[in-house]
Amino acid sequence: MPLFHVECAQRKGAARRFAIRRRMPEPYDFRAVERAWQERWSKERLYAASSAPSRKYYLLEMLPYPSGDLHVGHAKNYTLGDAVARMMRMLGHDVLHPMGWDAFGLPAENAAIQRGIDPATWTKSNIANMKRQLGLIGTSYDWSREITTCDPEYYRWNQWIFLRLYESGLASKREAPVNWCPHDRTVLANEQVVDGRCWRCNNLVERRNLAQWFLRITAYADRLLADLEKLGGWPERTRAMQRNWIGRSEGVELSFGVAGTDARVAVFTTRADTLFGVTFVAIAPEHPVIPTLRGVISKKNAAAIDAFAESLRSKSELERTSLMEKTGLFTGTYAVHPLSQERIPIWVTNYVLAEYGTGAVMGVPAHDERDFDFAHKHGIPIAQVIVPHDAPSPLPPLREAFVEDGRLIASDDFTGMTSARARAAITQRLEALGTGRPSVQYRLRDWLISRQRYWGTPIPIVYCERCGEVPVPDDALPVLLPANVSITGEGAPLTLVPEFFQTTCPRCGGAARRETDTMDTFFESSWYYLRYLSPRDDRAPWNADEAERWMNVDQYIGGAEHATMHLLYARFFYKFFHDSGWVKGSDEPFERLFHQGFVLHESEKMSKSRGNVVGIDETAETYGVDAMRLFLLAVTPPEDTSDWTDDGITGRVRFLNRLWRLCQRESGARPSDGREEASNERALVRAVHVAAKSAREETLSRRFHYNVTIAKLDELLNAMSDVERADPQSPALAYAASMLPLLVAPFAPHVAEELWHRAGHDTSVHLEPYPEPDESLIALDEVTLVVQVNGKIRARIATRPGLSEQDALDLALGDANVLAHLDGAQPRKHFYVPGKLLNLVR
RNA sequence: GGGAUGGUGGUGGAAUCGGCAGACACAGCAGACUUAAAAUCUGCAGUCCGAAAGGACGUCCGGGUUCGAGUCCCGGCCAUCCCA
8 A cells, every 4th residue: 555644753743743744754764764665566466577478688687695684885776787787687688686595605614713603594584684785775686586595495406517527627626736625724726825825814825735636627718718809888998807717828839958868848938038048047946857857966966855845745835936036956967058059057946836837947037027137046057048129239247137138149040130030930939849739828727626625516426436536426315415404614624424424325336435524615606597497396406498588797896806806717618518519699698797996985995894884774764765865875975985975865865855845745737748838847848858767768778877867867856946936836846746756766666666655556556667758848948158258258148059161150259258359350261169158269 | 916886066076979167956045934943945055256247267187189178089096896
């Protein structure tokens, strides 16, 4: 039922209430209105997506981690998504707007350790609270499609996808030095190490050699890079970050012989032109050639190398490559230059990493900064082989590495060539000799998904003494995560649960042990957008027909912090699905991407430790949800960082109160037909259409600058006040009042619905079409002609629109100030922007 | 060092195509209403000169293109993010 008689704020006394009522209509009681409509919308399932969309629009917001409480920063993201969803619905699209929970992960486990709460219980109560809060801020999700990634019915399909990756050779277990966080006691993917520290707890990451599960995302490196070009609907910033992250470099892989052995040491370089400047070869202390070197070096050298390797064993990549001083040790043996056949000393160093590239680099001190430092420190010769094109003669001694391209010197028969030409020629020569070939190297590493954690998807593999590594068959899925596991923070929890890991081999029936690692939670967020399409399907992770109907995601909204991890993994998965024939059409999942900005408070990020969190519940109680939504949309363009201020939101509270009063006025006037006589009435009708046009264009252009639209709505209210003062019975006023609920519906859905029903409508305003802007009503009937003399404004003349060039000229030359600045002369030239501007050039 | 994005009043921002810089809002000031305050309503408001009319300057700095530049080009400075 419509809320026809909302009581005003109960706190105030009855006498006061009557006094207010006599003077003006009831004040806007946002608390009662907002609560009542939220209940009714949810009962009527207003926002369920169509089962047979004709103009589909898949709008997706990144699924949140259920951390407990939403603050106004989260609300900014969801308010934007909701405004877009509501606009698109009112513009006649079949909108799919689902929501779910990225429910596995560390914080639940940490809560278990610190407070003894079961991770499942903790997660579920957080989800319940956050779902309530999403309802509180008036969002229009289709909750019938809700997914929760820690439900067996969801993670079962994680395991299913893992098995398909396994069969394709894209998932495999191997021993490798990995990033180990000593605080969280787990390994981290490369993407989760930020400046050498754990992305969650900020502790320095160590290196350990462990057998771990990897996904071979590197097999897709070239396509992930090349297809960034297809993503025109993505911010350039994000594409650039992915380009950097994938880090393609073209060069040569070549090898040096090792004197006195048959061994060869391979190196990769993008600077083959500097090959004659090589004065040492640097290898990682873990390099596989070292055992071979033992045969030709002294016992003392061998022992020194072992000690050096031992000292670096647990040092992180960051420490070795950046924090520590560059150190090294001459092995006592020599490499043989592939072209000059010279003997080049082989050094073991801390700054070359075994798992990067080939684990060895050619040292060219004259043309590489790191090599220069290293050579300088260890008395290694520096041989300059590239000079600038304008190099003086004789050459001054090098004070620092010359890293740019130039012309070759002292390089055998390549001397005199430019760097670019020499790179090609030297590569060709190496290829002919069989000691090198063109090669492309990527910075991207394989994605490490093993976690020694409880609260994640169990990896569906068992280890059988007889059969070895055996995948769990599809019909035995899901491998359930056991309940009631004691979580102490010591070691991997599942290794302490024999009921879980003791099993039988699916192949031979013999005794076997389950994998006790769980998956990185980015696994489930790499494909969840497909699960929304058929969330209860128990035969497949998603229904192919539904995928064909709804994919791709038309608009994805989420934070820029996911530019490399989530967004790269999701692209990788989708390409795999596409290659497997499970999805059709484009092999990119997200057509358009929008990063909303942060909300700061007191110029700092909101955090519990700073004590500056602005919660949703308090804000809804104090100012109301519509005011909060309007503020978040109005304060900045959505992609910018905004600052939460109590002053700022009072402007939106005022807006709602004015809106309420202006639409609730008792006036006998019938709404006009938009053809008004008085100029302030025409201006008011115009303001209605300008606002409608702005909302429509901000949505369809995908710029989403609703801050501008809301400014137009402010102007509309100002225009209403103007007319009201002149003629409270104006039909134009009644017209504007009838349009406003429709205009504000996507932004302030509650007040819009209440006003709509009070105006006598029975159905929801949110199912109505958005007002169609009429250009003829937007056109001005009086325009200002700006007259410039030599580009400086000398007059503004009010005139009719559609003025001809000659009329404009006549008008301008009748203006005293214009004539004064022309100083008696006739303009030599003039430029006319019809109806706007005339520039006279003397 | 490389890449991306940005820099406009006291503040957030507007100007979407090269054509009136500062819409709209916050904060401020003045007035109306009120015993008073709050709320509300009305008005003022880039800087400088001027009584005013009007003029000069003005979108980080310096150049350039153009009849005309916040917008395009070149160089620099600063900020944020990503990669080294």
